[in-house]
């Protein structure tokens with residue numbers, strides 16, 4: 001596992017020396033309608049969580065695209081590493097019996 | 113030598129796997145392995161695109177206070193705000209490739225980064241706002257729809273979002289042109305003058321002819337680019353000529369003809385010398401654009417710093433309260 005933002009960057013740590021003036025990065029998730037889950041829509045810079053919500057409203061919901069917004073500091077997102085993709089998801093590969101199509105049921109049996 | 117799939121002799125296994133993924137139409141995501149050239153090309157293209165959205169606000173901002181009605185003012189403000197959003201979506205996409213926002217901003221401000229040269233033309237009359245929406249956003253849509261299928265996931269997703277918003281930009285511009293073209297003779301004259309000045313630059317938005325395009329074939333293989341410059345330009349011409357006819361305005365090109373056989377319009381030669389001049393020399397108002405961007409950035413510095421200081425103070429207060 002590696003600690004980094006969901007959409008990148010692929011390397012960690014500060015990118016330039018000197019005093020930090022860039023506002024931190026936040027990932028934005030929007031629930032577009034009641035009944036749907038929040039979905040990642042992008043990221044933005046903001047000095048704090050409150051401003052991140054305000055900015056997210058202006059940037060990502062100018063046309064009633066949202067009922068609710070989550071913002072998460074990008075640095076707090078823990079992502080699986082694409083290099084381990086094989087190993088990580090491997091255990092699911094040989095368990096075809098987890099899928100309904102693994103079982104044969106005669107056509108005569110309905111509603112199943 | 114590059115073949116159709118972009119596979120090259122002497123490529124590493126990683127490079128071959130990467131190209132195979134692209135050939136299968138699989139999207140590349142931020143943390144996936146990618147060749148350095150792919151990353152660099154994308155950072156350059158996406159940041160240039162972002163800069164264009166941001167600088168593109170300036171010629172239109174010139175007319176916010178002088179828009180002819182409250183309705184037009186509100187519409188223009190909404191469009192400009194959208195363009196700011198487009199810039200932000202794109203900067204975010206570039207940041208997923210390890211580009212820093214501040215570095216991109218600096219590159220724009222000190223003249224290292226390019227942006228679309230269309231924004232280095234002045235907006236002289238209200239009709240220019242109509243022509244920009246109709247032609248400039250119209251050309252941008254043709255480009256951007258093709259980019260929705262770009263191989264890099266975050267860029268393609270940003271494009272989809274942008275395309276959804278662009279349609280209003282083009283339609284409001286066309287409506288401005290329609291009102292003028294159907295107005296008094298002076299108003300119609302204004303609309304024609306704007307078309308005369310914006311038509312050529314709009315055609316140049318698609319970039320040089322395919323035969324002169326430097327990076328084209330590799331970018332096509334990587335599916336960073338999906339359709340050629342000339343191909344996209346032709347689509348724009350075929351779309352736009354009948355729209356001008358409807359307005360009863362004439363396309364400023366004596367060589368424009370309809371080719372019955374191919375089913376396409378054919379245009380006269382494009383003035384590439386002017387294009388080069390505008391790209392390099394900044395065009396009539398290039399210097400002004402960068403000066404305005406820089407001033408906005410510098411004058412906003414205290415706000416950015418104060419907001420950061422405020423956030424830090426609150427964070428420390430919270431930590432203190434928790435420790436007590």
Ligand SMILES: [Fe+2]
Pocket residue numbers: 165194195198252274278
């Ligand atoms: Fe835009």
Ligand SMILES: [Fe+2]
Pocket residue numbers: 195249252278281
């Ligand atoms: Fe636009």
